[in-house]
Amino acid sequence: MPNPTSATSPSRPVTGSDRLWDSVVGGDLAFLLARANAVSLGRANAVLAEHGLKVRSYSVLSLAAGDSRPTQRELSEFLRLDPSQIVSLIDELERAGLVSREPDPNDRRANVVVVTEEGRRVHAAARAGAEASERAMFGVLDPDDHSRLESVLRAIATETPPAS
Amino acid sequence: MPNPTSATSPSRPVTGSDRLWDSVVGGDLAFLLARANAVSLGRANAVLAEHGLKVRSYSVLSLAAGDSRPTQRELSEFLRLDPSQIVSLIDELERAGLVSREPDPNDRRANVVVVTEEGRRVHAAARAGAEASERAMFGVLDPDDHSRLESVLRAIATETPPAS
DNA sequence: TATTGTTATACTCTATAACTATA
DNA sequence: TATAGTTATAGAGTATAACAATA
Numbered sequence: 113m114p115n116p117t118s119a120t121s122p123s124r125p126v127t128g129s130d131r132l133w134d135s136v137v138g139g140d141l142a143f144l145l146a147r148a149n150a151v152s153l154g155r156a157n158a159v160l161a162e163h164g165l166k167v168r169s170y171s172v173l174s175l176a177a178g179d180s181r182p183t184q185r186e187l188s189e190f191l192r193l194d195p196s197q198i199v200s201l202i203d204e205l206e207r208a209g210l211v212s213r214e215p216d217p218n219d220r221r222a223n224v225v226v227v228t229e230e231g232r233r234v235h236a237a238a239r240a241g242a243e244a245s246e247r248a249m250f251g252v253l254d255p256d257d258h259s260r261l262e263s264v265l266r267a268i269a270t271e272t273p274p275a276s
Numbered sequence: 277m278p279n280p281t282s283a284t285s286p287s288r289p290v291t292g293s294d295r296l297w298d299s300v301v302g303g304d305l306a307f308l309l310a311r312a313n314a315v316s317l318g319r320a321n322a323v324l325a326e327h328g329l330k331v332r333s334y335s336v337l338s339l340a341a342g343d344s345r346p347t348q349r350e351l352s353e354f355l356r357l358d359p360s361q362i363v364s365l366i367d368e369l370e371r372a373g374l375v376s377r378e379p380d381p382n383d384r385r386a387n388v389v390v391v392t393e394e395g396r397r398v399h400a401a402a403r404a405g406a407e408a409s410e411r412a413m414f415g416v417l418d419p420d421d422h423s424r425l426e427s428v429l430r431a432i433a434t435e436t437p438p439a440s
Numbered sequence: 441t442a443t444t445g446t447t448a449t450a451c452t453c454t455a456t457a458a459c460t461a462t463a
Numbered sequence: 464t465a466t467a468g469t470t471a472t473a474g475a476g477t478a479t480a481a482c483a484a485t486a
Contacts, residue, residue, distance in 0.1 A: 127353050129346070129350040129354035132339055132342070132346055132350060133354075134342075136341075137335050137338050140406075140410070141425065142331075142413075144426060144433050145309075145312060145313050145429055147356075147429070147434075148313075148429045148430075148433040149313040151433060152306045152309050152310070152432065153306075167306075174301050175296055175299050178298075180295065180298075180299065182293070183444080183445095185443085186293040190293035190297075192311075192314070194477070195445065197476085197477075197478095198445090199446060199447085219443090220485060220486085221444040221484065222444055223444080242306075246305055246306055249435070250432075257424065258305075260421065261305065262303075262308065265305070265308040266308055268315055269312040270311075347468095348468065358455065359468065360454095360455090360456090360468085360469070360470075361455095380467095383463075383467080384462060385466065385467040386462095386466090386468080
């Protein structure tokens with residue numbers, strides 16, 4: 113399979129390194145996945161920065177805004193982040209007045225994360241931006257391809273991690 | 277769309293955080309992309325570790341093994357890593373005797389990275405492992421879905437990065 | 441004894457700037 | 464004046480262990 117960039121992105125200034133696409137890694141799905149993710153992450157962070165958020169804090173805010181009253185432990189499991197990282201993310205969101213910690217009535221060890229009114233407003237605005245950015249990347253897909261991509265990614269994403 | 281993990285990964289122990297899939301992020305393509313990439317990266321690193329490599333060093337080794345004699349600058353551009361990161365990656369590979377730096381006859385400022393015989397052997401073995409691991413993840417796709425996924429990812433991956 | 445949130449620490453990654461030798 | 468490789472450094476991100484309160 114010959115140089116794919118020249119076919120898919122003809123307007124981009126061609127650099128000398130484009131010839132390296134003709135290598136093993138160039139056709140590697142894992143490599144493309146990493147690349148695509150980097151682009152996606154960069155765009156999302158750029159959009160979210162306008163709302164004082166990053167992908168991480170936006171994820172936590174979204175989950176809090178879902179009114180499911182997650183505990184920090186649940187956030188940690190779901191986002192696959194260490195509990196200590198959740199602490200700093202919530203500290204940050206709490207300082208910004210977007211969420212607050214409430215004691216879990218079922219377990220006095222646990223905190224439950226709830227969104228504030230301000231948090232709801234910021235989340236709504238940030239979500240609109242994030243979705244627009246997502247449409248800019250994935251919107252070209254017809255609904256069929258879109259749902260196919262979603263199910264493929266979900267299948268990989270929900271595979272149990274390497275049994276270490 | 278209700279809890280997808282229970283549908284796609286029924287054997288995984290169900291944790292309390294699975295209920296959070298019913299949130300905005302749960303259906304977010306960017307989120308799924310990040311997850312899928314994390315899984316893919318983790319598996320690749322686990323496999324490559326058996327050969328003393330990581331994804332980064334394997335990529336450099338692969339490009340060197342492609343006999344295209346890339347300069348460090350080209351590797352930096354292609355892999356989107358800072359030139360200084362390429363330096364340490366090549367230092368590492370050179371110490372392990374897998375690649376060597378040769379002066380570029382066309383430009384005395386530049387080095388060209390070439391694979392050694394030992395590097396070729398290690399690369400062949402590592403590549404076999406990496407491809408097996410890739411088949412374990414993506415092999416379930418029929419050829420049609422496989423090429424569709426490849427073209428979608430490539431399209432996103434080769435988009436020009438956010439015009440900062 | 442085990443678990444939740446927390447703190448502290450160290451280690452990897454990433455980004456930036458400066459320097460040299462060439463162009 | 465600009466570019467290739469290198470070095471140094473600081474920041475972000477990540478992983479680990481320990482601790483107090485609670486289960």
